[in-house]
Amino acid sequence: MEMNIALLPGDGIGPEVIAQAVKVVHAVGKKFGHQITFKEAITGAAAIDAVGHPYPEETHQVCLQSDAVLFGAIGDPRFDNDPSAKVRPEQGLLEMRKRLGLFSNVRPTFTFPSLVHKSPLKRDRIEGTDLVFLRELTGGIYFGEPRGRNEQGTKAFDTCMYSVEEIERLARMGFEFAQKRRKLLTCVDKANVLATSRLWRETVQRLAPEYPDVKVEYEFVDAVAMRLIQWPKAYDVLITENLFGDILTDEASVISGSMGLMPSASIGVKTKLFEPIHGSYPQAAGKNIANPLATILSASMMFEYAFGLMDEAKAISDAVNLSLEKGMVTEDLADGGTSYKTSEVGDWVAEQVGMA
Amino acid sequence: MEMNIALLPGDGIGPEVIAQAVKVVHAVGKKFGHQITFKEAITGAAAIDAVGHPYPEETHQVCLQSDAVLFGAIGDPRFDNDPSAKVRPEQGLLEMRKRLGLFSNVRPTFTFPSLVHKSPLKRDRIEGTDLVFLRELTGGIYFGEPRGRNEQGTKAFDTCMYSVEEIERLARMGFEFAQKRRKLLTCVDKANVLATSRLWRETVQRLAPEYPDVKVEYEFVDAVAMRLIQWPKAYDVLITENLFGDILTDEASVISGSMGLMPSASIGVKTKLFEPIHGSYPQAAGKNIANPLATILSASMMFEYAFGLMDEAKAISDAVNLSLEKGMVTEDLADGGTSYKTSEVGDWVAEQVGMA
Ligand SMILES: CC(C)[C@H](C(=O)O)[C@@H](O)C(=O)O
Ligand SMILES: CC(C)[C@H](C(=O)O)[C@@H](O)C(=O)O
Numbered sequence: 018m019e020m021n022i023a024l025l026p027g028d029g030i031g032p033e034v035i036a037q038a039v040k041v042v043h044a045v046g047k048k049f050g051h052q053i054t055f056k057e058a059i060t061g062a063a064a065i066d067a068v069g070h071p072y073p074e075e076t077h078q079v080c081l082q083s084d085a086v087l088f089g090a091i092g093d094p095r096f097d098n099d100p101s102a103k104v105r106p107e108q109g110l111l112e113m114r115k116r117l118g119l120f121s122n123v124r125p126t127f128t129f130p131s132l133v134h135k136s137p138l139k140r141d142r143i144e145g146t147d148l149v150f151l152r153e154l155t156g157g158i159y160f161g162e163p164r165g166r167n168e169q170g171t172k173a174f175d176t177c178m179y180s181v182e183e184i185e186r187l188a189r190m191g192f193e194f195a196q197k198r199r200k201l202l203t204c205v206d207k208a209n210v211l212a213t214s215r216l217w218r219e220t221v222q223r224l225a226p227e228y229p230d231v232k233v234e235y236e237f238v239d240a241v242a243m244r245l246i247q248w249p250k251a252y253d254v255l256i257t258e259n260l261f262g263d264i265l266t267d268e269a270s271v272i273s274g275s276m277g278l279m280p281s282a283s284i285g286v287k288t289k290l291f292e293p294i295h296g297s298y299p300q301a302a303g304k305n306i307a308n309p310l311a312t313i314l315s316a317s318m319m320f321e322y323a324f325g326l327m328d329e330a331k332a333i334s335d336a337v338n339l340s341l342e343k344g345m346v347t348e349d350l351a352d353g354g355t356s357y358k359t360s361e362v363g364d365w366v367a368e369q370v371g372m373a
Numbered sequence: 374m375e376m377n378i379a380l381l382p383g384d385g386i387g388p389e390v391i392a393q394a395v396k397v398v399h400a401v402g403k404k405f406g407h408q409i410t411f412k413e414a415i416t417g418a419a420a421i422d423a424v425g426h427p428y429p430e431e432t433h434q435v436c437l438q439s440d441a442v443l444f445g446a447i448g449d450p451r452f453d454n455d456p457s458a459k460v461r462p463e464q465g466l467l468e469m470r471k472r473l474g475l476f477s478n479v480r481p482t483f484t485f486p487s488l489v490h491k492s493p494l495k496r497d498r499i500e501g502t503d504l505v506f507l508r509e510l511t512g513g514i515y516f517g518e519p520r521g522r523n524e525q526g527t528k529a530f531d532t533c534m535y536s537v538e539e540i541e542r543l544a545r546m547g548f549e550f551a552q553k554r555r556k557l558l559t560c561v562d563k564a565n566v567l568a569t570s571r572l573w574r575e576t577v578q579r580l581a582p583e584y585p586d587v588k589v590e591y592e593f594v595d596a597v598a599m600r601l602i603q604w605p606k607a608y609d610v611l612i613t614e615n616l617f618g619d620i621l622t623d624e625a626s627v628i629s630g631s632m633g634l635m636p637s638a639s640i641g642v643k644t645k646l647f648e649p650i651h652g653s654y655p656q657a658a659g660k661n662i663a664n665p666l667a668t669i670l671s672a673s674m675m676f677e678y679a680f681g682l683m684d685e686a687k688a689i690s691d692a693v694n695l696s697l698e699k700g701m702v703t704e705d706l707a708d709g710g711t712s713y714k715t716s717e718v719g720d721w722v723a724e725q726v727g728m729a
Binding site for chain 2: 173179
């Protein structure tokens with residue numbers, strides 16, 4: 018297969034971890050006989066510095082012409098704690114999501130047997146957790162208008178807005194995911210308070226008869242924030258709007274105790290994007306110590322979700338599991354034992370993929 | 374002291390747990406020489422059934438004339454899963470909060486030494502947790518206008534709105550709480566996305582110099598959703614807007630492993646209201662098995678926050694701690710051992726208060 022992949026390393030540790038994913042993707046290409054072309058482009062603080070915009074038009078074109086985008090991380094401490102900064106790296110992220118139509122952020126949460134002890138949660142509560150969030154990513158209060166201040170500056174307002182179409186395409190993806198998994202779909206909303214949530218619930222209720230094999234549950238976002246930590250194994254597929262998804266997927270990422278390992282996929286109208294859920298971790302930038310496994314696992318999701326290539330995806334995730342078992346890991350996972358550099362872990366996983 | 378207390382038992386287990394708090398408050402009155410008058414009024418599904426409205430005008434008048442309100446729980450399964458029901462118990466709750474001006478919901482999270490093993494979180498992560506949320510309760514997306522649907526019904530929208538005054542009064546309370554505690558204030562927002570959050574952050578930044586002894590931290594809501602489970606001991610006082618507070622306080626309630634024990638106070642312009650954070654638990658209603666301790670601890674908060682009577686407050690919380698140590702508890706806390714009825718636990722705690 019021919020694959021055109023846009024590379025957006027971004028800020029902080031982004032370039033280092035993306036470099037490891039590139040090695041691994043190359044190894045997959047070689048082993049399975051794919052012809053893979055990478056094209057790099059700038060985003061985030063790096064792009065603000067270079068051209069004054071966090072998501073330049075040229076970068077957008079590179080993404081549009083790609084089959085998939087591999088994304089590192091965005092964010093720079095220079096822009097934090099300055100709520101009035103006119104141009105901010107995060108704007109680039111939101112603009113990219115919107116312009117690429119990346120409406121569904123897919124975030125699996127699962128445990129790694131060798132890392133369960135790292136979770137703040139007790140083993141019996143989390144062992145075997147296997148859930149996936151579909152977070153709506155291009156609507157809701159992130160993008161609704163009007164937003165801003167009144168003239169005197171004494172009031173601020175934001176608008177949460179959803180159309181039936183926006184809800185329906187996300188919900189259908191949720192039903193389809195559930196059909197391929199344990200057939201349980203949880204619609205997370207706040208229908209006892211919000212008009213938008215009531216439209217979510219109605220829309221999901223209307224679609225449900227088309228998927229008779231899927232059991233649908235409706236839960237309020239506050240209840241899910243509790244149950245997610247009390248008993249994460251109760252969930253299979255969860256669908257939710259943008260802001261609830263932001264909060265709950267980050268909460269869920271703690272369950273496994275391995276945030277540095279969690280990948281994500283954003284499924285879009287125009288392309289698909291794959292990125293680790295961790296941030297740009299500026300303190301570690303340039304030190305060759307950042308954990309590249311979440312980015313490498315995001316590349317695994319890329320083979321599955323962008324190209325439907327399950328063997329390739331599995332070759333990567335198997336290699337990652339082996340690196341964890343054998344302790345071929347960066348210092349954050351080494352429990353004080355022997356640890357390896359970012360580039361060494363990348364080399365090792367790429368080599369494993371080649372040997373598999 | 375003379376005290377006029379409005380009693381709003383509400384739905385489900387509400388009446389049973391309120392009855393136990395009344396016993397305990399009477400015991401305090403007798404022991405410390407206060408003259409306490411209770412006046413009962415209807416709310417929730419009970420009020421819908423009786424007069425067609427979940428927060429009747431008469432109930433509002435009873436609350437207005439009180440020094441404090443003791444509230445049980447609201448909610449009835451007949452109204453759930455029917456997003457189109459015109460009159461809903463929750464509307465009564467929101468109307469009550471708004472009309473009584475209950476702008477600050479105070480929710481402490483702490484651990485009980487004898488119950489730490491019940492938490493889904495590991496002991497070393499939570500032991501000694503002592504944090505308090507101040508959730509803004511009468512603004513934000515819960516009340517902002519416009520809200521609803523477009524004419525064709527194909528779009529829904531909600532408005533999040535905050536004025537500087539609304540933020541300032543909540544923030545000042547946060548600074549004052551922090552001054553009396555460990556002097557750390559965390560402002561929880563989503564200032565990288567929301568206009569309302571930027572106004573929150575600016576307002577808190579403007580006030581901070583007036584409280585030089587308080588250290589202020591600003592954290593995004595998604596980061597707090599993580600850190601709250603990873604390391605709850607890092608927090609002291611957290612202030613946040615209505616919807617974030619709804620989600621995060623419920624999440625926090627899991628930490629202690631004793632949700633059935635968590636009290637709350639809502640501080641208002643016109644009165645103060647005290648309620649357990651658990652719901653109406655309809656499955657247990659009428660069985661004399663519900664855990665009354667959260668409601669009894671809410672009565673303890675009432676003596677502290679409504680009347681400034683610390684000895685009275687402590688007499689109650691000491692008695693509750695003793696009931697936990699001695700295993701004078703309902704079946705949810707009995708670990709399969711001997712358990713007691715709701716009314717027996719209430720009697721025991723009231724008696725302890727009298728003996729203290
Ligand atoms: C950086 C921020 C705007 C972003 C979001 O809120 O979506 C981030 O938290 C995420 O989840 O990708
Ligand atoms: C019942 C519901 C409207 C309410 C809220 O969202 O405020 C509840 O969840 C709470 O926290 O008291």
